[in-house]
Amino acid sequence: MSDVLYLTIVSNLKQRIIKGEYKPGDTLDSETALMKKYNTTKMTIRKALSLLASKGFIYSIPGKGNYICKPETNIYSFNFNKYDKLNVQIDRIKLLSVNILNAIPSIYIKLQIPETESIIEITRLLFSNNKIIAYEKIYTQYIHKSPMVEDILKFANYIKLIEDEIAFAIEKQLKIEAVFPDEETKKHLKVSSNDIIYIIDEVIKNLDSKKVISYSQYFIKTKYLSITASQSFIKETKGIY
Amino acid sequence: MSDVLYLTIVSNLKQRIIKGEYKPGDTLDSETALMKKYNTTKMTIRKALSLLASKGFIYSIPGKGNYICKPETNIYSFNFNKYDKLNVQIDRIKLLSVNILNAIPSIYIKLQIPETESIIEITRLLFSNNKIIAYEKIYTQYIHKSPMVEDILKFANYIKLIEDEIAFAIEKQLKIEAVFPDEETKKHLKVSSNDIIYIIDEVIKNLDSKKVISYSQYFIKTKYLSITASQSFIKETKGIY
DNA sequence: TAGTGGTCTAGACCACTTC
DNA sequence: AAGTGGTCTAGACCACTAA
Numbered sequence: 385m386s387d388v389l390y391l392t393i394v395s396n397l398k399q400r401i402i403k404g405e406y407k408p409g410d411t412l413d414s415e416t417a418l419m420k421k422y423n424t425t426k427m428t429i430r431k432a433l434s435l436l437a438s439k440g441f442i443y444s445i446p447g448k449g450n451y452i453c454k455p456e457t458n459i460y461s462f463n464f465n466k467y468d469k470l471n472v473q474i475d476r477i478k479l480l481s482v483n484i485l486n487a488i489p490s491i492y493i494k495l496q497i498p499e500t501e502s503i504i505e506i507t508r509l510l511f512s513n514n515k516i517i518a519y520e521k522i523y524t525q526y527i528h529k530s531p532m533v534e535d536i537l538k539f540a541n542y543i544k545l546i547e548d549e550i551a552f553a554i555e556k557q558l559k560i561e562a563v564f565p566d567e568e569t570k571k572h573l574k575v576s577s578n579d580i581i582y583i584i585d586e587v588i589k590n591l592d593s594k595k596v597i598s599y600s601q602y603f604i605k606t607k608y609l610s611i612t613a614s615q616s617f618i619k620e621t622k623g624i625y
Numbered sequence: 626m627s628d629v630l631y632l633t634i635v636s637n638l639k640q641r642i643i644k645g646e647y648k649p650g651d652t653l654d655s656e657t658a659l660m661k662k663y664n665t666t667k668m669t670i671r672k673a674l675s676l677l678a679s680k681g682f683i684y685s686i687p688g689k690g691n692y693i694c695k696p697e698t699n700i701y702s703f704n705f706n707k708y709d710k711l712n713v714q715i716d717r718i719k720l721l722s723v724n725i726l727n728a729i730p731s732i733y734i735k736l737q738i739p740e741t742e743s744i745i746e747i748t749r750l751l752f753s754n755n756k757i758i759a760y761e762k763i764y765t766q767y768i769h770k771s772p773m774v775e776d777i778l779k780f781a782n783y784i785k786l787i788e789d790e791i792a793f794a795i796e797k798q799l800k801i802e803a804v805f806p807d808e809e810t811k812k813h814l815k816v817s818s819n820d821i822i823y824i825i826d827e828v829i830k831n832l833d834s835k836k837v838i839s840y841s842q843y844f845i846k847t848k849y850l851s852i853t854a855s856q857s858f859i860k861e862t863k864g865i866y
Numbered sequence: 867t868a869g870t871g872g873t874c875t876a877g878a879c880c881a882c883t884t885c
Numbered sequence: 886a887a888g889t890g891g892t893c894t895a896g897a898c899c900a901c902t903a904a
Binding site for chain 3: 414415416426427430433444445446447448449450
């Protein structure tokens with residue numbers, strides 16, 4: 385119990401929601417009633433309620449009242465980073481190839497650019513303690529002397545480098561699949577047809593323009609990547625954009 | 626651009642953050658300065674700033690100022706539900722067995738109960754259009770005539786039934802693994818050693834007491850489950866508990 | 867028309883940081 | 886001492902909902 389009034393109110397209401405005293409769809413006491421109950425003003429009550437709303441516990445309908453949310457129980461979140469959230473620590477990245485590609489329709493579709501543009505393909509191997517951990521292919525529009533391409537070529541962990549600068553400006557999406565390796569992957573990861581690997585497709589978009597910045601495929605042996613996720617009540621993170 | 630002042634302020638500041646005009650660690654104009662700039666009062670400025678803070682864009686240090694967050698770029702969220710967020714729609718659940726177990730140490734550890742207690746094991750098959758989609762084993766402490774056990778036995782989608790009532794009171798954690806099926810799974814899912822399946826371990830806890838309510842293992846053919854996740858800026862969802 | 871939530875004002879007082 | 890963020894008050898006015 386905090387000595388700050390609005391936090392006390394938040395804590396009280398939250399407990400009643402968690403204990404099941406209020407059920408989804410139930411209406412809370414009106415703001416006027418809460419003002420009287422806690423002997424305070426509207427702004428303090430509203431501060432408490434807006435905190436509960438931002439955490440996904442309640443929502444309000446103007447003119448009607450504040451209601452208990454139906455909690456979103458199917459959303460899970462997990463931590464993932466190709467370079468430093470694995471079961472091992474990537475300590476070396478080896479550049480395998482850099483190619484200017486044409487005429488690979490599937491990549492043009494992923495990058496959402498016309499086939500008149502050029503695409504640069506970068507392939508790399510990721511090591512930990514001299515063991516091959518993962519193999520990745522990065523595709524991005526080829527723009528002569530663009531800083532990103534330069535960065536990818538020069539630095540191992542390219543996204544980390546620019547991340548601090550542009551992180552709020554980008555949006556990342558992943559698709560994870562468990563498959564048997566194809567010939568190319570078997571060769572690079574030095575695995576057999578009896579191994580299972582994860583393919584992680586990553587699309588990075590500019591949040592503002594919605595344009596695709598890069599598309600990449602990441603191949604990793606299953607034993608190096610654990611997927612553990614925990615439920616998160618937050619419903620909408622994109623409402624603010 | 627909204628006609629609501631605090632939303633206009635939010636929108637302005639957000640744009641400057643997304644455009645990279647403000648960088649992580651930078652300090653915002655002081656609240657007094659913003660009051661003058663927007664010709665408004667402290668409470669309105671603070672309402673705007675608290676919205677930005679709740680969305681993970683800024684944080685404040687009392688006595689110093691408001692700062693741009695270092696965005697959390699490694700957190701992804703995805704939607705998952707054993708029964709209705711798959712690539713197919715589960716339309717039938719067949720109860721296979723119900724057993725009272727003793728002496729399986731690994732399960733006692735997962736459920737965090739002493740070995741003097743009894744455990745109930747429920748196994749079920751999930752179907753879609755008469756095709757076997759998944760197999761699951763649910764473990765929970767056996768409490769005679771407890772409503773949960775009754776529900777699991779009586780109803781297919783047991784967690785759905787009690788979800789609305791207790792969702793705010795529980796916390797779910799998943800571990801996803803891609804493996805080759807063992808003999809038991811091969812038999813139930815009717816798959817061969819050349820198939821890849823996902824094993825999803827689920828632990829449900831009471832948020833209040835932190836006690837484990839149930840532990841379950843869910844086996845599904847990879848083709849019926851796609852894992853797609855998108856980056857979420859939200860850092861802390863548990864701060865409120 | 868009465869009640870509800872939503873926005874906003876113009877102050878007050880506090881604790882903290884910096885100089 | 887001056888500036889910063891943090892809490893809180895006591896109103897005002899608005900739009901919406903329901904009887």
